[in-house]
Each structure stands twice: as structure tokens, then as C-alpha cells.
Amino acid sequence: MKNMKPIPFFQFEGRYSGDLLVDSAKQQNQWRYESCPIGGNHGRRGYRVGELHYYLKHNRRNEHIIWGGDIAIHASVLENFASEGFTGFRTKPAKITFLDGETSDEYREFIVTGWAGAVQPESGMRLLDSCAGCLWKNYGPIHDFTQVLDWDQWTGEDFFIVWPLIGHKLCTERVATWLENSGIRSFSLGRGFELLEKKRDSLNYGIPRGPLSAYLPEDLAIKYGRPLGLE
């Protein structure tokens, strides 16, 4: 039975504009890729080695949120998150190296851990392919963005993700309001999935995913993934 009424939510993402982005080439040295152990004919799977270390193409110390595939946030912002009582994230050590070569350890990797379950089938998204050997899955496009979220699966946390759209971080209205009034510049906010809808074509080319443990801390991957076979 559906009990939870939909709430206003926002998509929280980076500003994909040239100089603000991390240097992909240097970032990639931290990744290792492996083929499917049973020789499945699908994309490989990668994992990051060691702590997050982003190299920036600028020297702007006031960019307090750094976006790559992962997110690094300055400790001062995280302190504000904590004092505001925001939930749905964990942090890990991270390093940021600016263009001038200075490396800062004042940033933390920001891992969104709030959970809104899996995308509803009513959205039109389908599991297209899966591999038993490495738990690789590939999902199809979304046809109805209003049907993506099943609020009964939401853990009620301020920052949250929905499987398999884990690259698209979501947040509650109170977080969005705080961010907009914070003076922090390095992010974009879109109501609902409006940002994603604008580039919906990008979802036409598969959403490949490994097991949930590749994206969430192990305890949460077990807790959320086991019932859905995503662990």
C-alpha cells in the first residue's frame, strides 16, 4: 500500500562548465578496470584505488564543492550540514590539488547514503541485460520522469539516491533552500528531475551498473541491496 505522499525534492549536481571540472586524465590514474570473470560480453567494471584525489584546472579556493564522478566538499560546508542536521551522507578523507600545485586536505569525499529504492517500472525503465558472473546490469531509458520515485522506499534522509540513477544526487527542499542561501556557488539545483529531463537523451545509451557495494558503504549495500538482488 502506498502511504508516503510525494515531497518536493531537488536534483543536486555540478556545473559542467569547463574550468570548474576536475582533470579527468589525472583522476583516472586512480582507477583500475577488470573484465568479467566469466567472460561476459559487456562493459568492464572499474574501482577506485585509495582515497579520492582530485586535480583541478583552477585555483579558486572558494569553490567548496568539487564535482567529478564523486563529490568532494570543503570541511566548512560539512560542518554547516551537520549543524543544520542534514542527513543521508557519510564522508571519507579526500585531497584536492589546485592548478598551482598546492594540495589541500580540507575537503572530504561526500558519499550520499540516503536511499529511495529502485526506479519504479512505471517510469518505463527496464533492466535490459545482466550478468551473473560479475553482477553487471544494464538499464534502459526513462519514459516518464514523474513515475521514477516510489516514496514508500525513501529512507527519509535529506540527501538520497535512487537505483540505478546513482550518479544523480537528490536532496530535500530544506537542503536546497539552505544551499541557495549559503553563498556557495559550485552546484546546480533543479526541481524534481527537471535537470535530468533536459538531457534525457543521455539516458538512451544504457545505464551500466555493478553491484551496489561498488557505490555504497558495505553495510548499506547489504541493507538496501539484498532485498533487491543488487548487493
Add this chain to the structure above:
Amino acid sequence: MDEIVGGVVKRAYTYGLQRISENQNLSGAWTPSFYGYDGAGSVRYLTSATEAVTDTYGYDAFGNEVNHTGTTPNNYLYRGEQWDKDLGLYYLRARYMNPLTGRFLSRDPEDGDPAGPASLHKYLYADGEPVDLADPSGRATATRSASEYASLVLSISVAPVVINAVGATASALLCAYIWEGSTTDAQAQANLTNGYVVTAAPCLSRAVPGKPTVYPLPFPFPIVFPAPRGPFRSRNACDKSGEDPEKWHHIVPRAERTWAEGCGINIDQPGLGMCIKGSCHRRIHGGSNGTNWNDAWKDQIDNVWGRGSCPSDQDLVGFAQSIAVRFAEDILCQ
């Protein structure tokens, strides 16, 4: 999800990534049934809690039931959609569809795509191609699976190449794959067995003058192979003469070389690059529509695919085509 009749729960459905089971009160006993789907998402059988097949279903192309065994009440059938037995219609959200006629009951709320004439029909289901296509929203025909994408998308190096539309009439040309060394369809096919990638970007751009359009795959029109021309030539064939010599443009940006290599993608292969004028090349990398080529790739890799999740060959090529269309004006310096 529960189905309630007169304030009483009649059925409960369990969902994972798709509908997994229904549990219903039959003669006073709650009875679970588990759905078995075919590759098109249609329910082909139900099983009991003891894994015994209780019901089987068969359909024609538009979802009319052609055979059915078993008596378990079940409303979800063709394409996994809800069948309203009182109306004799499938509920497809924006509209109801009548499988006897292959038509929707009401007009299409969307305008349709001028480049895809079938989509302009106001009542036609799935562009009249229900075997290959579907319309789960009642608003837009959607391809069913990645395997169908693969049938039209040329693949890179490792996967077999299948091109359904080769041999289609040239008079229907709205767009062309331009293939070096191919002057006939047969030659193009022969070359394609070597596994190169080409994109149709310039043609798509011209199909709707002034409005580059990103088309979903498969393209809604035939693909033909004219004589080699345009930007899709080999690197050595780039014209280095004149005031604006051509540059080799990597379709997968060099900034993503390490990611690509990790994923087993050789960004230097001939099919993943094109010759374009130096000034056009600067435009592509200098910004268009608020972003530039490299950032668009980075967005896709970081947020959609995930840096730790490599796309399939078909999806890589599909995205390469889509982004080429998106930047078509820059590629052509128009």
C-alpha cells in the same frame, strides 16, 4: 502495491525492477503467483509458490491473446501492461490501446517527429511496428531493448555488425552514413565487418534545417551508403592545406583516454574520429549550448554511466552518434 475493492485488499503486487508477483485472495486463501516474462516484457507464464507453472500466455503482435492456459486471475499481460478486460483495452497511462485494431482510443497528446512520419499518426500504436517497438507511456514509441539498438548501430571492433537498413531505397534518403572506401552498399557492408564506427551527424543536421535534432535509435529512416565524403575520412586523409587545415577530432575525448583504455576502448581507431576544419575544431572544444564536447562526455561518464561502469559497445556508439548530432553545427562550422 495493493489493489483495494470495497475497502478490502483484493490483490497485492510486489515490485523489484519489474513486477515480480501478485498475491491474491482466492476462495479465502492468499495465493501468490510469480510472473515470467519474455524478452519483450510480456508475461508468458505464472508460477505458483511451489514453482509449478499454473498459467501460460501467447499473444499476437499487438497483444491479442492467441493462447492461454490456466485460470489464475491476472490483469498484467502483453508488454507487462495492465489489461482491462471490461473495456477490452490495454491501459498505457496517457491513453488506452485497442489490440484488435492496433490503435489507441484517443489522440496522441504529443506532436510527433516530422522526421519520423509514423510518429505523426495520431492513433497508431508503436509506429505500427509492435514486434520491435513499444509505447509504454502512450506518448512516445520506445525501443524495447539494447539488442534492438545494436541492430542499427554500427559496432566498434569487438561486436558483430548488423545493419538492418542497408539496401533501403536511396530516394528515401534523409541521412547517410558516410563511409570511407565504400561506393556501394555491398562495399560498405564488407568494410563494416572490420568494425568501424561512423556517425550520421551532418545529415541529421540538414534533415531539419537550422535545428539539429537528437534522434533516438534506431533512426526512423533508412540508412544508405553514398560515396565517401564529408568529415568521416581516415586521419591520413585530413586536408592539411589551405588557411584552415583540417584537424583530427577524437570522438571520445583524449582527456578520457585512460578511462577509455580501462574500458577497452581504443579512442584512436579510425571510426572514432573525424577530419574537421581547425576553426570548427576550436568551436567544438570552445563551447556550444553552454558546454563543450569534452564536458558533455565527462557528464555522461561521471553521472550517467559512472566512471566505474563501462558502457556496452552499442551504448558507447549510440552516445557517440547522439553527441555528434548535438554538436553538428560546430562540426560543420555552420
